Amino acid sequence: MQWETVIGLEIHTQLATNSKIFSGASTAFGAEPNTQACAVDLGLPGVLPVLNQEAVKMAVKFGLAVNAEIGMRSIFARKNYFYPDLPKGYQISQFELPIVGKGSIDIRVDVAEPKRIAITRAHLEEDAGKSLHEDFHGMTGIDLNRAGTPLLEIVSEPDMRSAKEAVAYARKIHSLVQYLQICDGNMQEGSFRVDANVSVRLRGEDALGTRTEIKNVNSFRFLERAINFEVERQIDVLEAGGKVVQETRLYDADLDETRSMRTKEEANDYRYFPDPDLLPVELDDAFIAQIQTTLPELPDAKRQRFMADYALQETDADLLTASREMADYFESAVKTSGGQAKLVSNWLTTELTGRLNKEDKSLGESPVAAIQLGELVRRIADNTISGKIAKQVFDVMWQSGESPDEIIEAQGLKQITDEGAIEAMVDEVIAANPEQVEQFKAGKAKVMGFFVGQVMKASKGKANPQQINALLNAKLKE
Template sequence: MEWETVIGLEVHVQLATNSKLFSGSSIEFGAEPNTQASIYDLALPGTLPVLNKEALKMAVKFGLAVDAEIGMKSVFDRKNYFYPDLPKGYQTSQLDFPTVGKGSLDVTLQDGSIKTIGITRAHMEEDAGKSLHEDFHGETGIDLNRAGTPLLEIVSEPEIRSAGEAVAYLKKLHSLILYLGISDGDMSKGNMRCDANVSVRPKGETEFGTRAEIKNINSFKFVEKAINIEVERQIDLLEDGGRVVQETRLYDSEKNETRSMRSKEVANDYRYFPEPDLLPIIIDQAYIEEIRTTLPELPDAKRQRFIDQYKLSEYDALVLANDLTTASYFEDVVAVCGNAKLSANWVSVDLQAYLNEAEIPISESPVTPELLGGLINKITDNTISSKIAKTVFEAMLAGEGDAEKIIKTKGLKQVTDSGAIEAMVEAVIANNPEQVEQYRSGKEKVFGFFVGQIMKDSKGKANPAQVNQILKDKLSN
């Protein structure tokens, strides 16, 4: 039987505010346990929440970026459950009146096509603390630094049909939140976390199958793996005549498997009710419009502009516009050299290859946009060939200075004196009569051999276009 996969994603994004959602405590990562927990975060008696207005702004900003309905009235609710790292015994979240309502996100799939994925809602809520089970000799330590950290939970419609689509959606979301500056999106620190609701159904069926919720997926790579392994599990189960149980499953990246999180099936009743310590948040159109004016150019708009303004290909534009820092880097290079096509190639191919290899972000690239732009200038003014440019680039990465200096100290300047090139060509022709004979008898492939020899003799510095021209002339004589 042919199966169709149905996926909905719940993504928790940690908002990049200075302080917590309802208290003034810092949310900086990596502090000593419990040094960032105020009396409210500790849920001492009589303490009360005060909404962080920056978090609200960020939530609205996100809503505008995904073209969502913004809740003119949003309400916080208490979600009740007991857990040692949940100090109040309830999580303050938003149930019926989230700040961000229905919206959508355009996602570019692997084949280059664009799919619109619905966003059901995005609501603000506070994070819990951490339970630490190691180093406490059988007891549990509680760190409340994270308790109360503002999160935006972004819920997608179940419109994602494969693990690949899920990754594409997540990457787009990631790109967007970085563009908006509302989160650092660092998945390794848990600043962007993903739960996936996965089900399968026979192709053509309109009813959804029973879903499992997979938690603890903390990288793009694992999202793909976790979904694929879960889909495989569900199909195997169904084809063997079994049925899928609605449950929460944990992804284990080491074993590459999902497993049931709870031994017994306890239906949690969170007893949501409106948080009486906070008034409903009422915002007006003017507030929304003010935030709209702070929206930066978003990835889709930037991509289109790259195509229109720089005549880039769809693909180059997508690659460059996807990440805000890369896009800015690219535009800085163009500003120096004026050649968009070469800038795009150098940034998305050579530089990117190095960054991937070295595992550093573009913001920490040893080659600045000024250096790279200077290098491209040396190509376009024929000081060096593209091939020599790679050598110069290597030297730049090693910190040997700008293009000018490297070319000078290494003597890499291109030979464009046609007299000198003619001499080299004549020498090669004289030294290889056999190949000359072959070429003249119609074996044109040998042409490459001559070019290679000349480039070798010139240590790559002979201007390739001139070499080709002069060689052709001399051989045809």
């Protein structure tokens, strides 16, 4: 049977505000438990939530970036459920009239043509606290520092048809919120959380199959695996004549499987109603227009510009615009290099990225700054050093943080372009290897590589390769 996968994602992005969505407590990560949980966050009697203006601006910024309808009038609602890390017994969220309505975003998966994924809505809400189930004499510990942290929940339509598409969409949103500087995107710290609604149906059918919701996925790699596992599981259930049960399933990365949360068989009923503590939020055109002016160049536009302005291939442009940090690094390095876009792109996407991955560092932690990489490339382009020596210099830069010029000077790595000096080395090599000279003259052109290598070695890698080639050619054919 031909099965089709249907996926929709709910992404919780933690907004990068200083204070909480309804209180003046700090949102900084990693503080001592409960030192950033004020009376409002604790849900103590008599407190009143007051909405953080920056959270509203960030939500609108996102809405504008995905061409969404902005809710000029939006309301907050209480979502009621009991859990100890939710002290009020309800979460303040938005139900009817969210701040961001229908929008869309384009993704690319192995094809040149982008696919448009519809965004149903994005709404503001407060985060809950954290439950620590380690042993506290059979009790559970509650840390409410996170309670009240602003979240923007971004809900997609079930438009994705494979785990790969789901990952591409999630990555696109991840990159976008960081471009917009509304979320730090840190998945380990829970600033960017993805839940996947997954179902399968027979190809050609219109009705959606019963879906399950996968939670607890904290990396893109796990997202892909969790969806693939879940799709296989559902197909197995259906092909065995069973029915998929609508439920929440947790992904277990160690076992690479999803498991039912086994909550009591009881439909969740959140009994949403408008929060009487909060008045409707009304925005005006001037407010929206002001936010519009703060929008940076967005990933898709940047990608187009990079291809046009720097003559980059699509794949390079994709890599270089994947994050704003990467794009900024690239442009800064190109500027310093004297416009060597292609060369900078190569160094950035292979040498630097390779080294960063190896040491598990982010670009922000790179010991080699953009300007330094630009200077290195400039020295390759102006023939001060060869590409091979540049790798040596790069190694030292990585270790010491020194500038390329300092290293080239201190270690005497300047490329030898003095015709006479190279000629002397060429003569020496030819004189020392009569056998190979005979072979060359007998028509074995491959020996040329041997000679080039020998001269390079004699110059400690510093002789200009073009000059070596030209001289060798001339002399061997004498």
